[in-house]
Amino acid sequence: MNSNQLIESFRKFLPAEAVLHAAEDLRPYECDALSAYRQLPMIAVLPRTEAEIAAILQICHTGHIPVVARGSGTGLSGGALPHAEGVLLPLARLNRILEIDPAACTARVQPGVRNLAISEAAAHYGMYYAPDPSSQIACSIGGNVAENSGGVHCLKYGLTVHNILRLRVLTIEGDLLEIGADALDSPGFDLLALMTGSEGMLGIVTEITVKLLPKPETVKLIMATFDDIKKAGEAVASIIQAGIIPAGMEMMDKITIHAVEDFVHAGYDLEGAAILLCESDGMAAEVDDEIERVCAILQASGATRISLAQDEAERQRFWAGRKAAFPAAGRVSPDYYCMDGTIPRKHLAHVLEQIEQLSAEYGLRCMNVFHAGDGNLHPLILYDANQPGELEKAEAFGARILEICIEAGGSLTGEHGVGIEKLNQMCLQFNDAERSRFHAIKAAFDPQLLLNPGKAIPELHRCAEFGAMHVHRGAERFPEIPRF
Amino acid sequence: MQILPEHLINAINAATENKQPLRIRGGGSKDFYGNSQALQHASLLDTSTWQGVVDYEPSELVITARAGTPLVELEKLLHDHGQMLAFEPPYFSASATLGGCVATGLSGPRRAYTGAVRDYVLGTQLLDGQGSILSFGGRVMKNVAGYDVSRLMTGAMGTLGVLLEISLKVLPKPAADRTLCFQASTPEAMAIMRRCATEPLPVSATCFHDDQLYVRLSGAESAVQTAHARLGGDEIKDKDDFWESVRNHTHLFFQEGSAAGKALWRLSIKPTTPPLSLPGKQLIEWGGALRWLVTDEDADAAVIRTHAADAGGHATLFHGDKTTIPVFHPLSPALLKIHQRLKQQFDPAGILNPQRMYTEF
Numbered sequence: 001m002n003s004n005q006l007i008e009s010f011r012k013f014l015p016a017e018a019v020l021h022a023a024e025d026l027r028p029y030e031c032d033a034l035s036a037y038r039q040l041p042m043i044a045v046l047p048r049t050e051a052e053i054a055a056i057l058q059i060c061h062t063g064h065i066p067v068v069a070r071g072s073g074t075g076l077s078g079g080a081l082p083h084a085e086g087v088l089l090p091l092a093r094l095n096r097i098l099e100i101d102p103a104a105c106t107a108r109v110q111p112g113v114r115n116l117a118i119s120e121a122a123a124h125y126g127m128y129y130a131p132d133p134s135s136q137i138a139c140s141i142g143g144n145v146a147e148n149s150g151g152v153h154c155l156k157y158g159l160t161v162h163n164i165l166r167l168r169v170l171t172i173e174g175d176l177l178e179i180g181a182d183a184l185d186s187p188g189f190d191l192l193a194l195m196t197g198s199e200g201m202l203g204i205v206t207e208i209t210v211k212l213l214p215k216p217e218t219v220k221l222i223m224a225t226f227d228d229i230k231k232a233g234e235a236v237a238s239i240i241q242a243g244i245i246p247a248g249m250e251m252m253d254k255i256t257i258h259a260v261e262d263f264v265h266a267g268y269d270l271e272g273a274a275i276l277l278c279e280s281d282g283m284a285a286e287v288d289d290e291i292e293r294v295c296a297i298l299q300a301s302g303a304t305r306i307s308l309a310q311d312e313a314e315r316q317r318f319w320a321g322r323k324a325a326f327p328a329a330g331r332v333s334p335d336y337y338c339m340d341g342t343i344p345r346k347h348l349a350h351v352l353e354q355i356e357q358l359s360a361e362y363g364l365r366c367m368n369v370f371h372a373g374d375g376n377l378h379p380l381i382l383y384d385a386n387q388p389g390e391l392e393k394a395e396a397f398g399a400r401i402l403e404i405c406i407e408a409g410g411s412l413t414g415e416h417g418v419g420i421e422k423l424n425q426m427c428l429q430f431n432d433a434e435r436s437r438f439h440a441i442k443a444a445f446d447p448q449l450l451l452n453p454g455k456a457i458p459e460l461h462r463c464a465e466f467g468a469m470h471v472h473r474g475a476e477r478f479p480e481i482p483r484f
Numbered sequence: 485m486q487i488l489p490e491h492l493i494n495a496i497n498a499a500t501e502n503k504q505p506l507r508i509r510g511g512g513s514k515d516f517y518g519n520s521q522a523l524q525h526a527s528l529l530d531t532s533t534w535q536g537v538v539d540y541e542p543s544e545l546v547i548t549a550r551a552g553t554p555l556v557e558l559e560k561l562l563h564d565h566g567q568m569l570a571f572e573p574p575y576f577s578a579s580a581t582l583g584g585c586v587a588t589g590l591s592g593p594r595r596a597y598t599g600a601v602r603d604y605v606l607g608t609q610l611l612d613g614q615g616s617i618l619s620f621g622g623r624v625m626k627n628v629a630g631y632d633v634s635r636l637m638t639g640a641m642g643t644l645g646v647l648l649e650i651s652l653k654v655l656p657k658p659a660a661d662r663t664l665c666f667q668a669s670t671p672e673a674m675a676i677m678r679r680c681a682t683e684p685l686p687v688s689a690t691c692f693h694d695d696q697l698y699v700r701l702s703g704a705e706s707a708v709q710t711a712h713a714r715l716g717g718d719e720i721k722d723k724d725d726f727w728e729s730v731r732n733h734t735h736l737f738f739q740e741g742s743a744a745g746k747a748l749w750r751l752s753i754k755p756t757t758p759p760l761s762l763p764g765k766q767l768i769e770w771g772g773a774l775r776w777l778v779t780d781e782d783a784d785a786a787v788i789r790t791h792a793a794d795a796g797g798h799a800t801l802f803h804g805d806k807t808t809i810p811v812f813h814p815l816s817p818a819l820l821k822i823h824q825r826l827k828q829q830f831d832p833a834g835i836l837n838p839q840r841m842y843t844e845f
């Protein structure tokens with residue numbers, strides 16, 4: 001089937017404005033938030049309903065046409081990068097909140113609904129949807145499911161996988177899978193977990209039932225400054241050791257503090273080597289107790305300044321700095337490259353030291369923001385794409401950071417996904433047998449490999465080539481580790 | 485004595501060659517669960533000696549242990565460090581192992597409030613049906629590299645692989661807990677349970693049976709006190725024994741359910757479902773989301789399953805005549821197809837606990 005025939009068959013049931021094929025119409029879809037990778041799709045088709053999605057998939061299945069789903073395009077790993085010979089399927093028009101059931105504490109929504117829109121709609125009932133990625137004003141819940149997105153509150157409230165109950169999923173073969181239930185569990189395998197974080201590789205999510213939580217009565221935020229990032233890291237460990245799970249615990253290093261303070265004037269202490277934000281929520285008395293205990297630990301850990309946000313406006317201001325870290329990076333540098341490794345927290349100081357060394361080695365600055373509670377690092381590598389070779393340098397630097405995370409017993413991605421970006425590092429984190437099971441799972445849902453081909457799981461031959469290259473660099477850093 | 489995975493691999497290879505199904509077993513505490521009779525003639529694959537905590541650092545909130553590790557030991561170690569398995573896994577007998585806990589995917593009274601086993605599984609090492617040792621997930625809280633195979637294994641009843649090692653997220657033990665008791669009709673109890681879900685209260689378990697509603701509060705002392713003042717109810721003394729009896733089914737209600745001539749059904753449904761009118765006795769947990777039903781053994785399974793499905797959920801035959809009634813709620817054809825394909829991929833010879841879950845695989 002050529003592109004004209006395809007367009008024709010889509011137009012039989014879709015208005016002309018929902019079937020895009022001119023280059024200028026396709027341009028807005030050429031990349032997600034990882035803009036170093038760009039590709040125009042052959043066609044973009046914009047459905048409004050599940051039935052339309054089903055019809056589109058059927059045509060693509062019959063014609064062996066690759067399909068790439070897209071939510072809001074805020075992904076940071078190139079997951080929604082279009083396929084040159086494929087159909088791009090933006091789902092933003094499926095943007096209705098279908099039902100809020102305050103008694104059952106659930107909301108049933110279409111995949112294109114923005115993350116924040118769910119909490120806004122639930123606010124009427126005193127409830128909210130807990131996972132809150134920094135991109136929450138823009139990113140779609142369908143994209144959140146596909147990436148298993150987290151947010152600054154996921155230490156206490158969990159990731160997307162912990163906060164969804166049910167999915168409707170269309171497979172490329174045309175089956176509608178009802179996964180999960182209105183109940184807390186469902187019979188058979190945990191396909192809800194398997195779908196979550198599957199990066200659009202297994203099926204198209206057409207409807208999501210999320211859990212809502214009652215809003216906590218009281219929320220308080222402490223900001224602590226440290227003159228040494230190691231001390232801040234130890235403070236985090238001590239808080240958890242003391243049996244406290246704060247609602248959020250976020251850390252920033254010196255260069256980040258300066259970049260965001262210049263940008264949003266959050267009131268951060270510019271003398272500090274690290275700032276730790278620690279939030280408590282719950283019942284009033286409980287929050288006061290917890291804040292008191294946390295302050296004592298921070299003091300004992302050598303914090304040089306501890307401030308409690310005095311009111312909601314100040315709390316929002318303290319957070320604004322952290323949440324503006326990415327745009328702040330964009331202000332201090334023409335381009336930045338965001339990494340997403342996770343590590344066991346105890347290795348924090350060591351990993352940060354190594355990143356600092358690499359920064360000197362590559363001659364590129366690196367800002368570090370960190371979901372401190374759960375060991376998720378976001379090094380932001382600053383570079384200038386207009387300088388020949390800098391992008392390549394930034395990518396090489398980033399790759400080294402991920403390798404350090406893997407060596408430290410962590411993972412190459414905590415919440416942004418593998419996408420097109422981290423395929424090589426997947427070769428390091430998993431061996432051939434493990435990767436072939438991933439391919440087997442893919443084949444169970446999509447035997448013809450039409451959904452988002454070339455993403456998330458590297459082909460075995462790619463790893464063979466990458467492995468050869470790696471050995472060439474002289475390091476036997478990842479010998480097949482004996483497994484027991 | 486440690487049996488090393490090599491022996492398990494050899495057993496799998498031999499089973500493949502001889503087309504001899506294997507029955508994977510840890511401590512045997514959940515031998516009754518699932519279509520066990522389908523494996524009557526299978527050879528035993530015993531994982532109970534593959535024991536030991538491999539890694540535990542309380543400040544990381546992660547514990548890694550071998551599948552045969554007794555749950556008692558694991559929970560004791562956590563307890564000594566002021567931590568716990570937040571999903572309160574049922575033991576059913578002291579022999580329960582971590583592997584069986586994860587493979588059955590069963591969670592206890594705290595489930596509706598802090599999550600299920602699957603919510604705490606971070607990583608697994610497993611042996612698949614081809615005798616390959618595979619590792620997925622890891623020992624970190626957040627990890628989206630590759631598909632979430634660890635959670636896929638959770639509750640898969642050993643049909644996709646033999647669990648060797650499991651990493652779990654753990655939580656600090658609450659500083660205080662208190663159990664309140666209310667005299668209530670079923671609708672009154674349901675209303676209080678809903679209030680516990682829709683208001684920000686530190687509830688960690690609810691249970692209703694025989695006109696008594698029990699609500700457990702857990703958290704900071706101040707939070708527990710405030711919540712008690714708000715909810716009312718009488719504090720009970722032997723709270724730990726009570727929740728223990730619900731968790732491990734030693735409560736008289738459950739004892740009746742496993743008696744001869746009786747059946748125990750587990751209906752997992754939408755929590756707001758009004759009281760189900762089914763013959764027999766009921767015990768309600770999880771804020772209404774879990775309804776246990778004791779009926780006569782010959783009660784009509786189809787009727788029970790229809791009620792559960794209409795209420796947005798499913799029904800499992802926990803105890804009863806499993807020779808005539810499928811244990812697990814039937815899957816839709818589309819879902820069954822995916823299950824069969826996954827089984828085919830992970831266990832092409834069909835030797836790992838075949839039919840323990842569904843007769844089709």
Ligand SMILES: Cc1cc2nc3c(=O)[nH]c(=O)nc-3n(C[C@H](O)[C@H](O)[C@H](O)COP(=O)(O)OP(=O)(O)OC[C@H]3O[C@@H](n4cnc5c(N)ncnc54)[C@H](O)[C@@H]3O)c2cc1C
Pocket residue numbers: 032033068069070071072073074075076078079080091111132133134135138139140141142143144145146147148149150151152199200201203204205206326327415416452
């Ligand atoms: C400034 C900024 C801050 C961010 N902060 C965070 C953060 O704090 N935490 C975090 O986790 N992430 C964060 N992200 C990353 C990103 O926002 C998330 O990954 C988000 O979930 C992507 O959603 P999206 O709708 O934009 O998806 P897209 O980028 O459009 O797509 C992402 C992937 O999902 C697939 N997909 C989308 N919809 C569907 C569907 N309905 N069915 C099947 N597959 C689908 C796509 O094929 C693609 O593989 C941030 C990004 C930016 C730009």
